[in-house]
Amino acid sequence: MKNILVLGAGLSSSSLIRYLLQQAGQFDWTIRVTDQNIELSKEKINGCDKGVALNFDVTNPDARRAEISKADIVISMLPARFHTEIAKDCIDLKTHLITPSYADKEMLALNQDAKNSGVLLMNEIGVDPGIDHMSAMNIIDKIKENNGKIDGFKSFCGGLIAPQYDDNPWNYKFTWNPRNVVLAGSGTAASFIQQGRYKYIPYYQVFKRTDTINIDGYGEFIGYPNRNSLMYRSIYGLENTPTIYRGTLRRGNFCQAWNIFVELGMTDDNYYMTLPTNTSPRLFLNAFLPYHTSLSIEEKFKQFLRKERIHLYPLFEWIGLFENENNLISDKQTPAQILQQLLEKKWRLGKNDKDMIVMMHEIEYEENKTKHKIVSSMVYIGENQTYTAMSNTVGLPVGICAKLVLQQKINDIGVCLPIQKHIYRPILKELEQYDIQFIEKMY
């Protein structure tokens, strides 16, 4: 019998836990699930006799170590900031660890200790990061095997509302953590390389400098550049590739309109505003517009938009930016926090709404002195609001990886990303059974 310890039973763990429980009988696994809220653990286990619901405090080292010592593998779905401490315990107690989070500096620094201890610390094995790495490397490695030379790598991913439920002028609803959406791109310039030229885009230009892509059957998507595309040169072994770009996908006028929030200063998360304790969207907006003795707030906002962006005005009307009701809490709130309150009222998922994950890689290469382009795309729609596209595409690769480790089909040790053939191939293959699959087109 093998013990799998799952840390965190929130929305992102639903699909993972279902997957593990479905396989638990066949492989004789016990799935021990912990969350601060034991009801969440119980809900996710859903009465299955292979599951055990716990609610020990993961920040308590003794409680945590006691559970880790019983486990054959630990899967952490907790926020990334918890992972260094958990990884240290895993090294100490010789237990493998899998997380879908980015491997930060602290995690990378544990590589040698993990190797000395014979422990795997697998990171970045959700959807983005995760499926993006695996599906990209699957193409890159094939091209390299055929002695092809890669001239351009562009990759896009987006978590969106599925087309059938896309019924507002922003073509957007929150399908994941709203705070991350509000702060997307902030804090640093986006950087990438295009035809050998390094390009830097400040935050307040990021949503203006977009690319349009097309996916058969789904139409147009708009991609804005991610923060740091340059680091993927070394991760993907593309040091000499003159174009490397990673972007996030949105639909319709979203990026153009979002840029207005950024330009106004409404996405700033660095200071608390001084406003009445309960404030209206209208007052919130006016704090970012110039004072004028006679112009209305609507008129001032239209001036701010300028003629060429006036077509965006209805989006802001729809989002309630001019409303007079004091329905926003502004005490000790940053602009970004107040904006988030406004957006959460309008971008809420309807009861039957489904989300969608879209991913696309566009790779240009030269093989036998001929130029080629391969476009590989994946569109995946969620089952419902528990087994969302986001939850499935994050949870399934994590679960499959855990299985492969327990079956000793993955025997790596140290800090790993899923960028090696023997890791990504079986995972991508099994994901296809769950309809998470890429369609490749050659040009």
Added chain:
Amino acid sequence: MKNILVLGAGLSSSSLIRYLLQQAGQFDWTIRVTDQNIELSKEKINGCDKGVALNFDVTNPDARRAEISKADIVISMLPARFHTEIAKDCIDLKTHLITPSYADKEMLALNQDAKNSGVLLMNEIGVDPGIDHMSAMNIIDKIKENNGKIDGFKSFCGGLIAPQYDDNPWNYKFTWNPRNVVLAGSGTAASFIQQGRYKYIPYYQVFKRTDTINIDGYGEFIGYPNRNSLMYRSIYGLENTPTIYRGTLRRGNFCQAWNIFVELGMTDDNYYMTLPTNTSPRLFLNAFLPYHTSLSIEEKFKQFLRKERIHLYPLFEWIGLFENENNLISDKQTPAQILQQLLEKKWRLGKNDKDMIVMMHEIEYEENKTKHKIVSSMVYIGENQTYTAMSNTVGLPVGICAKLVLQQKINDIGVCLPIQKHIYRPILKELEQYDIQFIEKMY
């Protein structure tokens, strides 16, 4: 005999040291001046027998304390980051301290210790901060004495090139620390209050949201908002005043054009660029413009400007932004550092150029049920490139304050700003002898 210890003999100390040496005979002072570079100390003392040139290391506590213990008063013209340690020594050794720097949190925290020790820690007594405080409080206190109610306080200050030497299309040259000019306004939103409305302006809008002011005989100036005008409510006792705004003055098209640098992302100081080790302004610019297969850099830049800002194009041509010479060091340089290199080539003062300090307060108030407006302005032109307007307006108030403390005409203890009548009145009065004077106009 009294000992005055001056820390720092750089550009900003010239006028201070001259003032102190001029008065040293009359008051039996010895002026001990230290700088890392003893040549600077010697140069500033200029052979005067009342001066002693030193070059001990101010970061060495023993050396520093040995000198402070000999002094009756310490004047620090060093960068603000040194001041907490120096202030602690002064408290310990019961020596008064004067600095023109902002009183930061660490400095403010020393208030009680300084009082217990009977020591004065006078801060913000240069020009801005300094003369701005004194001249503003001079008006505010008079209005309050007459039971007037202040409805609006706007204050502007700028360090500029004197009109006679203003011979480039930017109407600007570096008359002070270039790095501070390049980073002006960055890092946080500007905040102020106008007619009771709190206003917040993100960095990338600051140079767009300008005010135009007029000063008799000098014409138009353009003011952009300073970071935090709100804190002056408590400092100046204007808690109930519905308009409080502080701005920095520039001339002509400067602000509009500077905003282009900001929008491009060229003033970012948070990351190192990847560019050839020696790069050209042209390559630097292109890193911030979109890739295009056929448009030239000039054409792309014109698109970025848009039609309504195309009149600014000649300013960028003049500054050399399209030049092809590899004359910028870009190894481990932030965009702001590279931009500074470019600007320093063009905004250098000519041999005979003089600088200018401009300050203006515009105060609206109600007295005896009548509304009034008082505009108080000061324009001061430097003597030459040693005794600049900046050096004189910073150094003279510091020097005068030191004299008043030694004469026991200022007997305050604790952390102080020059906002009290018995402090600012004699200083403003003596400044008039040096032609640093305000002209008041009533409306």
